[in-house]
Amino acid sequence: MKKGTVAQFVAEYLAKEGVKYVYGIPGGQPLNILDAISDRDDIDFIATRHENAAAHAADAIGRLTGIPGVCLATTGPGATNLITGVGGAFQDSSPVIVITANNNRKDMLHDDAQNADHKALFDSLVKWSVLISHPDHAEKLFNEAFNIALSGNPGPVHVDFTRDVLTETMTWNDENKAYRSPNRILGDVETLQEFKQKLLDSERPVIWVGNGAKLSGAGEEVIKLAEQLSIPVITTFNGIGAVDMSHQQVFGPLSRSGSMLAAEIIAESDTVFVIGNSLNGPSTSRWTMNMPKEIYQIDIDPNMLGRHYPGTRGVWGDVKICTQYLLDQLKDAEPSNQQKQWLQHCYDKRTVWTEKYITPFRNNDSSPMYPQTVVQFLGDVVAEDAVYSVDAGNPGIWTHILPLKKNQFYMKPVGFGNMAFSLPAAIAAKKEQPHREVICLVGDGSLGMSLGELETAVRAKVPIIVVVLNDQAYGNIKQEQTRDYGPEKPHIGVDFVDWDFAAVAKAVKADGERVSSLMELKEAFDRARKSSTLYLIDVLIKPEVSVWTKPF
Template sequence: MSTQRMSGARAVVECLKAEGVEFVFGVPGGQTLSIMDVLYETPEIRFITTRDERGAAHMADAFGRITGTPGICLATTGPGATNLITGIGGAMRDSSPVIAITVNNRRKDIGYDDAQDADHVALFQSLTKWSVLVTAPERIPHVMREAFRRALMGCPGPVLVDFSRDAVEEGELEFTPAAPLTYRAAGRVRPDLEDVVRAARGLREARRPVLWAGNGVLISEASAEVLALAEAQQIPVITTFNGIGAVPTVHPLVFGPRSRFGTRLAKEILAEADLLIAVGNSLNAPSTSRWTLKLPARIIQVDIEPSMVGRHYPCEATVVGDAREALLALASAMKDAPIPAQRTEWVADLQRRRTAWRAEATPAHFAGKIPIKPQYLVQRVRAMLPESGIIVAGAGNPGIWSHLMDVYEPRTYLKPVGFGNMGIEVPAAIAAKLARPARHVVTIVGDGALGMCVAELETAVRERTPLVVVVMNNRSYGNIKQEHEAKYGPRYIGVDFGDVRFDLVAQGFGARGERVERPEDLDDALRRAFAAEAVVVLDVPIDDQENVWKDPF
């Protein structure tokens, strides 16, 4: 490969091209203009201008989750960079590969009260896998390649690359192209055989084991391996919230998500089980209701990160390695293991209870209720959305009610879990449509969260990304209002809004908008929305008396 002399800005873009980057999300600023100028003549990469850098970070996060490849966001110094932080925090807590690129002031001016002066590395350090300041142009190729390495290796996550303005704008360097496989590994981490044998021994002894699949199953693309082990050994499977979609929810051995606000049936399974197999599941606070959830005394934990296994709960066996490789090895070790009769009986009982639970969770009489019940709303959205469609569930109550929706394929459901960041909904839906243009995309969002990202409707219209926004409009920060009531009674303060007509707001941004108040009108409105090949907002006033803090399902 021939060496060329080029600017720092061009070297940044050449590194993105080498990694096959198709989109950069961001807001232009004075410090980033040198990179923008190179992007102008780089047709392989499409720059998506957002209305706020928060939207850019959320788009990069969602793109990383749906594709498994790093989402890229770009921001200028100071307020541009700080606006990225919420989205980057979400990517960190939900293990999404993201590369945030910021351009700071000139090296000699950083830390000397220049306009918009900020220490980006210090600001991002606790919310990234790696944060670095680059002030010398000749370091750009190495640092950019290292950024992709770190974003993807082990448990994925975000990194920050902060350039001084002079590094990308004024300096030059000798650039030698390099293929990604020359600087980062593509193989999978295989587990230690002794660890697998120890885990298999524990599973052979179990009468009521449960497999709790987390985000690591999605990252590893190990869905088939989870189901193969579950079917061979008749093991019920539940998921974390970040693991929703790792296995199809309609499979007879899959029993829904569990954490705070998960299904009652999944909670019962954990309480009844005598062995927990946690796969790609760190057993962190969001998964375990801040470690208050009752778990079996015996735990086998499988994780690619050695620092995660046994961190929160003592384990009788730990397996460090890629989830797919670990499951293949465990299935092989269990090949001739008999299935205890007690396990078969337990699974049959669980399946009977699941049938009853499904009927109870969305009763038929909800179809005639005004205001529309949130349970009925998500049920009808799911019925109208193709099985391959992508669901972006919002923070708060919309995300909780979305647990009633079946998910058929991996990477077709996402929501903010570890950071709980509101405002991701519309940006994430845009990124989902860009990543998977042939699929229908719907986001289910509360009116509170939509207020934080509503301007990105214009981005969706401008970029021609058809999607459907279903607004659960309860004129409040509903989840916090219900938590307040649960803890202090109905002494509400700071949680209620006026009635915003988001259907009319949408029209102002060039989207289509419709308010749906009667349940009998819902199916037709959804059909029109999904058929429109446009940005459509359905504003649905819902019954705010349906309370997620009362363990509704």
Template sequence: MQQMTTSQPARAKIGAARAVIQCLKLEGVEFIFGVPGGQTLSIMDALYDEPGIRFITTRDERAAAHMADAYGRLTGKPGVCLATTGPGATNLITAVGGAHRDSSPVVVITCNNRRRHIGQDDNQDADHITLFRQFTKLSRFVPDSEGIPQAVREAFRVATTGNPGPVLLDFARDAVEGGEIAFEPIEPQNYRFNERPVAPEASIAAAAQALAAARKPVLWLGRGAIIARAGEAALKLAELLGAPIVTSFNGISAVPGDHDLCFGPRSRFGTKVSKHLLQDSDCILVVGNSMNAASTSRWTLPLTRNIAQVDLDPAIVGRNYPVAVGVIGDAADALRRLAAALQGKVSANAAARADWLAQARRLREDWRKDVFAPAYATSRPIKPQWVMQTLGAAIDANTVIVADAGNPGVWTHMLPIKTPGAYMKPVGYGNMAFGLPAAIAAKLAGPRKDVIAVVGDGSLGMSMGDMETAVREKAPFTLIVMNDMAYGNIKQEELHFHGQRYIGVDFGDVDYAGIAKCMGGDGEKVANPGDLADAIARGKASGRFYLIDVRIDGSENVWKDPI
């Protein structure tokens, strides 16, 4: 339980913009990601006097929101991004939408025009509240200086309670440029409480009964399991049952990917193994996973009706598939209590479950032989599967993998992520240009982590300017560009669904490693599969932003089932 402080905080008169910064400081904010503008300058000026908060200037506002999203995912604390009115704010929206769909805590700060001018055709006029409402848990306009402290506290409370997500604070320019206000430095533990509710005992008992009777149980973990830090409890329950674990794409890294009971993710691009396990299971324990379109091939995946679904949000349970048992509460707590309830009660179908698990292991071994074919070691252009096999061998417990949208991100499901929470990808919104800025934020959030980003040349083209940000902010990491000189995912759709009538998907030949060097980083091109491992090792050891341009076989199809 959080402890409240009971002493009366001292009131002081401070400027309105300084009140914004002081509220952020009390929340432990380390970074503000953004692009300054005329309407934000009072906040920037107040930040000048606060050395404890570092402003990270990005080359585009979208990158700032991606960085805030990544910071929120990795730390569990809201990332903060800042933009000016109109085009500054609208440039944030795509990335804020990604944070919303993937339940990432973000506080978005925009500064609008002066209150009396909003809606009067002032320069860069925009209704930020309407624009952001569908992509945030809360969008709030702050018209006056006195409302600033309460508004900032509410933003952090809403962003972090329940299922986390982004919140917009839109300050009128004259609110943050206003005179002094009375300010109380209230600690966060006195205005927000993040204890997660526990599930009723009756639902735990019902779920335990269903699992005890199962012959083919499966645990299906989503991002909610990562947020709840439920991986250890999930493994203990799976070991007790002898049950395989499958994840959603957003659930990758809920448990270590190289654990014997982990059988990979299921999504539209899921593995044959995970698809088989879910379709054939007679009891699925769904944890922090909404079973959305991406996880179920748009709800065409046939599943048993014997589903027990664990989620913090009752609105999620049973939303996309009917369930036999709903368990509303914290995932880690629920899994621990399920394991306790099942002690001494799992012997009845032990032989059947052992056969089920053995079958799953055989399927996984066959799948590995398929996707890691020996011929890939010499194939040119380089096969995407070889990139993943080589990168997988370089991953250790200190590695954070940042995957972008598109084909490269899909291929990363093959990587054996070793550490819970050490993987992120824009899944729900599929927003491109995530990888490069997210990797910068990952390195800033965890300077001792070995950060490796995997992006396509399509996404990189949308975010390339922030190579300079990585160099300027001394955020060294390795960026692997899977270069097929195309919007590869869409090109493959044109191949399969439109008779190879290619239009609008091909690029020219770009020297991405050369661009990285021009911006102060380093890099190299790799065309020979045998050279890739050494290139990755050089990138990791360089202590710099290091780009590896890998010329891949774009015809290797991510849409086919064997991946």
């Protein structure tokens, strides 16, 4: 057993769980935790310029590593500033431990400074929220917080401390014990046998994988299953990277703004096997997508089975274990002639689609640039194991056509659509895995919401490459206004002045430049790779190229 303050216990517990960095903004109430962290050499605190960025950084760590990221804030406005980023982690199933420090016990819920009911604030956007106000509760409740964050469908958990409890003495077990199960559940075998038979009998099957396959690490099993029976694979937007996106049988992501290729494959199929995919609104164009009648679904969350499509045949279980079971059962199976013909049909459709929507923009020398050209350039040149940190809005939509490679990692806020994610997420990714090239792809609208984090990147010594898709507007909303009300009506609240992002980067001791052509982008990217600090490439793109016109 070990003895110390609750704050010292918190710092030691986080380090034991593999947490390297805590992101946040200091305040009076959590100072004892910061002091305890500063006394250790196995964990560090990184101050962001806004608490929202701290939540995004913690979210990124959860996505990238599977270890809960940790963000910290003081009471009242500190806590409320975390909420948007925490909501993004909740909607996209990213494990995060959200730590807030409240006022002293005797002063809570009275007229003290920065008074707020943190539990009420966080309840709807976390898996669990708890107040720790007695030292005897700290170890048990912290164990439970990590267990809940990582079990079943992962997500954020909120732990609130009273300020005075952090200074009180407690004893805790300092042995390195595992407090949770491996979370690998094999679904009902009888129903999985039905899945097996349907996989054999379907003439035009398709596998549609989501974020659950990524969280479970089921990518190889899914690809092997697809290869076994000549089945085309598509992903959700949140499932990008769940499988090897460069594999010939993977036909890209499908969502409200997904490719016409993926949508047509789903529409022409006779059975869809939904693996780690909740079939939520963003994936299915708010449930208006043309879907086959036969839907078979595997998910770790039993509440998702058949929730949106009654009649779905569902299996509750771990995606990786269940897919491996199907593989074992099908080890001697071969695809039918109809399945082979169906896959070839999908290949032919992709050839036509590529020639129409992709090839014309590859190496296109227009100025300003087509956004399609920018993302294809990045896909061609970035490192084989790079991390893409992509923001909400149009940058994320254009990455539907990003040629992602097998060992690259892709993350973007999908379910909550929370802007200002990509820059702090990229900072956290580079701190966590400094050997990897990290690309932040952000729009000028989102960058305006997170601009202060350029200084955080310089202070944290992370040489990331920031690529700005700059159309001098909230481009997605401006294009939607044009679609709905016509180009002749004035746009409302979406246009910006032309400001020099590269100059802002240089003002905080980073570096950068503006480009407007492919040749300039190539030269700038070479300089960015050689930089020892953050390098911002401000790319002027054609504002008239709209994602709402189904450009791919």
